[in-house]
Amino acid sequence: MPIFTSKESLSTFEKVNETISAVLDTIYANSLVWLLMVTLLGVGIWLTICTRGMQLSMFSQMLKVVTRSRSGSEGGVSSFQAFAIGLADRVGTGSITGVALAVVAGGPGSVFWMWVVALVGMATAFIEATLAQMFKVRNGDGTFRGGPAFYIQRGLGSRAWGIVFAVLLIFAYGFSFEMIQANSISQLASSDYLGFPVWATALILVLLTLPLVVGGVRKIARLSEYLAPAMALLYVGMGILVIILNYERIPFVFREIFLGAFGQSNTYLPPAVAGAGGAFIAAITTGTKRGLFTNEAGMGSAPNAAAIATVRHPATQGMIQALGVFVDTMLVCTSTAFIILMSAPFWDRQSQDDGAVLTMESIITSLGSNNTTQNVVFVFVMLMMVCFGYSTILGNYTYAETNYKFIVGVERSALPLKLLVIASTAIGAVLPLKSVWSIADWATALMAVVNLVALLFLGKWAVGALRDYRAQMKNPDIPDPIFCSKDNTYLPGELPTEVWTTPGGYDAKWDKSPKS
Numbered sequence: 001m002p003i004f005t006s007k008e009s010l011s012t013f014e015k016v017n018e019t020i021s022a023v024l025d026t027i028y029a030n031s032l033v034w035l036l037m038v039t040l041l042g043v044g045i046w047l048t049i050c051t052r053g054m055q056l057s058m059f060s061q062m063l064k065v066v067t068r069s070r071s072g073s074e075g076g077v078s079s080f081q082a083f084a085i086g087l088a089d090r091v092g093t094g095s096i097t098g099v100a101l102a103v104v105a106g107g108p109g110s111v112f113w114m115w116v117v118a119l120v121g122m123a124t125a126f127i128e129a130t131l132a133q134m135f136k137v138r139n140g141d142g143t144f145r146g147g148p149a150f151y152i153q154r155g156l157g158s159r160a161w162g163i164v165f166a167v168l169l170i171f172a173y174g175f176s177f178e179m180i181q182a183n184s185i186s187q188l189a190s191s192d193y194l195g196f197p198v199w200a201t202a203l204i205l206v207l208l209t210l211p212l213v214v215g216g217v218r219k220i221a222r223l224s225e226y227l228a229p230a231m232a233l234l235y236v237g238m239g240i241l242v243i244i245l246n247y248e249r250i251p252f253v254f255r256e257i258f259l260g261a262f263g264q265s266n267t268y269l270p271p272a273v274a275g276a277g278g279a280f281i282a283a284i285t286t287g288t289k290r291g292l293f294t295n296e297a298g299m300g301s302a303p304n305a306a307a308i309a310t311v312r313h314p315a316t317q318g319m320i321q322a323l324g325v326f327v328d329t330m331l332v333c334t335s336t337a338f339i340i341l342m343s344a345p346f347w348d349r350q351s352q353d354d355g356a357v358l359t360m361e362s363i364i365t366s367l368g369s370n371n372t373t374q375n376v377v378f379v380f381v382m383l384m385m386v387c388f389g390y391s392t393i394l395g396n397y398t399y400a401e402t403n404y405k406f407i408v409g410v411e412r413s414a415l416p417l418k419l420l421v422i423a424s425t426a427i428g429a430v431l432p433l434k435s436v437w438s439i440a441d442w443a444t445a446l447m448a449v450v451n452l453v454a455l456l457f458l459g460k461w462a463v464g465a466l467r468d469y470r471a472q473m474k475n476p477d478i479p480d481p482i483f484c485s486k487d488n489t490y491l492p493g494e495l496p497t498e499v500w501t502t503p504g505g506y507d508a509k510w511d512k513s514p515k516s
Contacts, residue, residue, distance in 0.1 A: 109260025121297025239335025
């Protein structure tokens with residue numbers, strides 16, 4: 001039996017959907033978003049100070065560790081695979097759809113505030129990922145699991161708040177975000193360029209998702225290791241091509257971004273936010289909200305991927321996840337922003353809600369509007385949307401599964417969660433779900449507030465690990481820093497862990513590396 005039996009009932013659903021979205025957005029904009037911005041930026045700045053600007057001082061080291069990360073010889077996944085899972089989740093359809101809508105809603109200035117969120121967020125991402133490593137636990141098969149729910153329980157001694165965080169994450173990543181990714185793919189596939197039925201898109205996504213969701217974290221890690229970096233490079237390459245072909249507009253784009261960030265330019269703003277005050281508020285709120293959604297620094301999601309890696313030092317994975325924030329915002333999201341702004345004055349006249357179509361049409365405007373160009377661009381954007389959305393759906397599942405098992409126990413089946421993810425993917429592809437974006441904003445904001453408060457109390461542990469790492473870097477006899485929590489003078493106390501009591505977290509029981 002079809003979900004809707006008539007156009008009238010579909011229209012009624014859309015009206016209810018719009019109403020829910022408007023109410024949630026109004027309350028969010030008037031209350032929660034300001035709490036989120038102050039907390040997010042305040043904690044990020046504080047952690048930047050505590051780490052002595054590690055996002056700048058350790059940037060070259062980030063590049064080194066991500067290229068030489070070793071395989072998971074002790075039963076876990078490799079450091080790079082964990083980075084790829086985090087990158088796959090960060091570089092989702094929001095990097096195309098969300099950024100496009102942010103530029104339209106908040107003007108070019110929103111891009112500047114996305115950059116700010118990313119810059120301070122690199123320190124936040126380092127702290128939360130390092131904590132996830134320090135407080136992780138080993139599963140019965142030798143793999144690891146961890147994340148904010150774990151370091152809240154083990155570090156702060158509060159399982160109740162750990163469960164609160166876990167429930168928020170499951171709702172956001174096992175339900176809302178899965179629907180968003182599927183809906184973004186479906187909307188582009190059903191546009192005038194292809195006209196693909198939404199039910200067919202839903203069926204294909206379910207068939208693609210089912211095997212890997214059933215297969216578990218290791219299969220997702222192996223796929224993400226290749227898919228996530230490849231799709232990010234391809235998309236950034238397209239952005240660079242657009243910039244090269246429209247190089248004369250580069251000064252204009254930067255001028256609009258920096259002036260718009262402080263409400264000094266309303267050339268390309270909708271009438272509702274025109275004027276210095278309205279433009280500034282629109283830019284900072286939209287940029288912060290979309291920045292959080294795309295790079296996820298401080299949200300507490302990526303640490304779930306960071307915890308599963310097998311590394312010799314927790315700070316190693318912290319640096320790798322901090323680099324993920326840079327790649328997502330400064331490269332991928334900035335590519336989308338420049339693609340759209342390069343097409344001015346085309347983009348400012350667009351009012352459609354579909355950010356993917358706007359991005360695609362902006363590329364066509366920049367490269368040329370002949371039929372061949374249109375076909376090539378459509379295939380490219382469609383491919384990126386499918387890859388971004390698909391990899392993010394899988395990455396979301398790994399996060400949700402970790403927190404689901406935190407609540408029910410590692411020995412319990414995750415079948416209910418798997419069914420929820422598959423159902424959410426199907427429903428999201430079929431129904432117009434503008435309100436889901438609003439619900440996702442609420443879920444991520446509440447997750448972030450809980451996580452950021454935990455980081456304020458537990459950040460000293462990650463800072464201690466960073467001090468330990470830096471001290472070992474200065475010793476020429478230590479080519480690769482190795483962490484041990486026992487009697488570590490850089491830590492504020494004895495770390496409550498069973499993993500790091502031996503150097504490098506070595507456990508002979510799970511060592512699968514070949515013996516020389």
